[in-house]
Amino acid sequence: MAVVFRPPHALCDVPMHYCPGCTHGIAHRLVAEAIDELGIEGSTVGVSPVGCAYNNYLYFNCDMVQAAHGRAPAVATGIKRSLPDHAVFTYQGDGDLAAIGTAEIVHAAARGENITVIFINNTIYGMTSGQMAPTTLLGQVTTTTPLGRDPKVNGYPIRVCEMLATLQGPVYIERVSLHDIKHIRKAKEAVKKAFKVQLAGKGFSLVEILSTCPTNWGLTPIEALKRIENEMIPHYPLGVFAGADLEV
Amino acid sequence: MGEKLLMKGNEVIAEAAIRAGCRHYFGYPITPQTELMHYMAKKMPKVGGVFLQAESEVSAINMVYGAASTGKRVLTSSSSPGISLKQEGISYASGAQLPAVIVNIMRGGPGLGGIQPSQSDYFQATKGGGHGDYHMIVLAPSSVQELYELTVDAFNLADKYRILTMILGDGILGQMMEVVNFRDEEKIETYDKSWAANGHKNEREHNTITSIHIDPAVLEQWNIGYQKKYQLITESEQRYELYNCDDAEIILVAYGSVARICKGAIKEAAAQGIKLGLIRPITLWPFPVKGIEKIIDIPKAFLTVEMSSGQMLEDVRLAVDGRKPVYFTGRMGGMIPTVKNIMDKVMEIKERHS
Numbered sequence: 001m002a003v004v005f006r007p008p009h010a011l012c013d014v015p016m017h018y019c020p021g022c023t024h025g026i027a028h029r030l031v032a033e034a035i036d037e038l039g040i041e042g043s044t045v046g047v048s049p050v051g052c053a054y055n056n057y058l059y060f061n062c063d064m065v066q067a068a069h070g071r072a073p074a075v076a077t078g079i080k081r082s083l084p085d086h087a088v089f090t091y092q093g094d095g096d097l098a099a100i101g102t103a104e105i106v107h108a109a110a111r112g113e114n115i116t117v118i119f120i121n122n123t124i125y126g127m128t129s130g131q132m133a134p135t136t137l138l139g140q141v142t143t144t145t146p147l148g149r150d151p152k153v154n155g156y157p158i159r160v161c162e163m164l165a166t167l168q169g170p171v172y173i174e175r176v177s178l179h180d181i182k183h184i185r186k187a188k189e190a191v192k193k194a195f196k197v198q199l200a201g202k203g204f205s206l207v208e209i210l211s212t213c214p215t216n217w218g219l220t221p222i223e224a225l226k227r228i229e230n231e232m233i234p235h236y237p238l239g240v241f242a243g244a245d246l247e248v
Numbered sequence: 249m250g251e252k253l254l255m256k257g258n259e260v261i262a263e264a265a266i267r268a269g270c271r272h273y274f275g276y277p278i279t280p281q282t283e284l285m286h287y288m289a290k291k292m293p294k295v296g297g298v299f300l301q302a303e304s305e306v307s308a309i310n311m312v313y314g315a316a317s318t319g320k321r322v323l324t325s326s327s328s329p330g331i332s333l334k335q336e337g338i339s340y341a342s343g344a345q346l347p348a349v350i351v352n353i354m355r356g357g358p359g360l361g362g363i364q365p366s367q368s369d370y371f372q373a374t375k376g377g378g379h380g381d382y383h384m385i386v387l388a389p390s391s392v393q394e395l396y397e398l399t400v401d402a403f404n405l406a407d408k409y410r411i412l413t414m415i416l417g418d419g420i421l422g423q424m425m426e427v428v429n430f431r432d433e434e435k436i437e438t439y440d441k442s443w444a445a446n447g448h449k450n451e452r453e454h455n456t457i458t459s460i461h462i463d464p465a466v467l468e469q470w471n472i473g474y475q476k477k478y479q480l481i482t483e484s485e486q487r488y489e490l491y492n493c494d495d496a497e498i499i500l501v502a503y504g505s506v507a508r509i510c511k512g513a514i515k516e517a518a519a520q521g522i523k524l525g526l527i528r529p530i531t532l533w534p535f536p537v538k539g540i541e542k543i544i545d546i547p548k549a550f551l552t553v554e555m556s557s558g559q560m561l562e563d564v565r566l567a568v569d570g571r572k573p574v575y576f577t578g579r580m581g582g583m584i585p586t587v588k589n590i591m592d593k594v595m596e597i598k599e600r601h602s
Contacts, residue, residue: 012454042450045318048458057456063445065317066458068340071310074302078314078322079445081298082272086447104310107303 008032010041010061017055021214021221023178024052024120028059030184031091031118034192035062038199044087045079047072051093052126070101073108076115087198089116095125098134098158105164112169112203116194119160119206122213123232130216134158137235142216157235161208165241171203172243175236177210179228183238196248205243210236250430257392258325258422261351261415262287264399265323269436270349271297272322274311276304278330279363280419281353285325305330309337309350316346317457319444321403325351327419328369329360332377338412339378343459345474347406349399350384351415353422356582364582365419367504370559373416374533381471383478384412385485386532388503392426398530400434407439409481416532418555420505420584478534487530488539496525498597499547501540501564503529506553506585513590522594532560540567547572548601551593553585554578573601 007013010032018024035041044062048054050069057064067075072090080088097105097119108115124142125131131144135157139148149157161175172194176187187209194205210232212224219227255263262284265273273288285301292299298315302308308324315322326334331352341348352373356366371377373386385405387398395417402413445455461467489507492514493499500510507528517524527543529536549572552561558576565574577593579585 043447045445061454063454064456065445074307074310075314078311082315082318082320103303
């Protein structure tokens with residue numbers, strides 16, 4: 001009998017701790033499928049963040065290094081400079097990458113560090129229970145913006161792809177979404193392309209993945225997917241911000 | 249015979265690291281250690297190594313964390329304010345049991361302080377400047393020759409115990425030039441690094457490097473393991489120098505460049521017919537309690553001399569444990585104790601115990 005579907009080898013066969021309706025599981029799967037399809041599990045080192053995905057070193061079957069909050073791009077730099085022929089990726093949320101780790105991501109990008117960054121944007125801090133993130137939308141209610149994000153007090157949400165695309169270092173930057181099957185397929189292609197860019201030695205690649213947090217948004221999983229489409233994409237447009245013509 | 253060269257302290261550390269097999273350096277500029285970086289920037293490309301100037305001390309120590317995770321010998325260096333910034337990474341690397349070498353060429357503090365020599369980061373280095381129950385091995389060289397030898401040792405100790413090792417020098421040692429006798433070849437000790445995250449090559453289970461263990465019972469077990477290691481190091485790795493201690497009336501306790509000034513005071517005292525001795529801790533952690541024990545019966549009193557308000561003093565008092573009086577003299581803020589400062593205190597102590 002022909003096998004038509006199986007879990008990726010690069011994902012460990014263990015239960016994940018993510019909430020129902022959270023899209024971290026899908027994002028993990030996309031990364032693992034890319035690793036499988038490129039045949040690089042044995043020569044890949046991943047970097048786990050601080051946040052809900054802190055222990056995804058238990059989920060990915062490649063070697064993994066857990067980093068301090070926001071420091072993953074610096075840790076990945078140390079790994080990549082030690083193992084230049086290995087694939088190195090970070091997996092970071094929006095609090096990790098766009099708040100406490102702003103310096104690390106900007107300078108890894110500016111150096112054109114030959115790593116792949118998987119950036120999960122769900123507009124909120126998940127693990128610490130729903131505080132405002134740098135990506136939190138104006139008016140969005142969080143545990144630290146109980147009346148909604150007010151630009152006079154909290155400023156404006158950061159568009160990471162657009163900001164990093166102003167630098168010369170990044171080779172490939174794309175924003176994708178997981179809110180339906182069609183977009184998940186597109187996200188898969190982007191993740192795989194980001195790894196291919198790295199394997200070709202071209203330089204820094206980042207894929208921002210618009211994701212859900214039904215628990216802290218106070219929505220059902222289906223409502224959460226709709227929120228991505230209706231509220232997040234208008235502020236965070238999908239598309240390629242660097243490397244549109246890049247062939248790999 | 250190896251090479252004999254006149255070199256600056258900071259540069260010797262860099263050269264020693266390369267000779268010890270270190271091919272990865274990540275740092276950020278700060279006075280008075282910057283010559284170390286300059287040397288690495290020039291030399292690393294020539295030996296096929298990596299020199300990278302990070303965007304901050306925070307990033308530099310995290311690059312060290314990444315490189316050490318792959319099992320490579322790796323170095324970073326800084327001076328007091330920069331070492332404060334590295335404390336987060338130091339705690340994480342200690343939790344993840346990563347071997348690496350960190351150099352602190354101390355300057356006066358607190359805050360931005362000054363750029364002149366100091367020993368006021370003793371507490372930070374030996375008591376855990378970052379969070380959690382951890383220790384680094386802390387080595388305190390007293391000459392440029394010793395900067396070389398202890399830097400080589402630091403890499404071997406780090407690998408042997410999977411621990412961070414700090415070279416704790418001061419602005420005098422970093423900036424001074426002295427003759428160094430290099431050995432022809434270094435004995436680079438190799439240790440098992442099957443724990444490293446360097447790609448499993450489809451030949452083994454995946455390795456993980458982490459400092460997080462959410463289950464408190466599990467985290468406690470990890471901590472018990474760390475403490476066992478620290479106990480073993482405390483038993484096996486204490487180092488110190490005893491100088492002129494036989495029948496000394498007062499034994500001075502000093503490390504690093506201050507120990508050299510103390511040797512000057514010992515000579516001065518001898519001319520006046522006063523017998524002074526010196527115990528010079530070479531490991532600050534583990535503190536050489538065994539050395540103190542060896543000489544505890546000899547003097548009437550101990551006198552600790554530091555370029556601080558009296559930080560090592562606490563460890564000296566713990567080791568002496570009330571059996572002899574322990575006095576202190578020191579200078580702060582980048583000022584250097586003189587032979588006269590020490591002799592004044594010696595006379596005061598003699599008077600009190602006459």
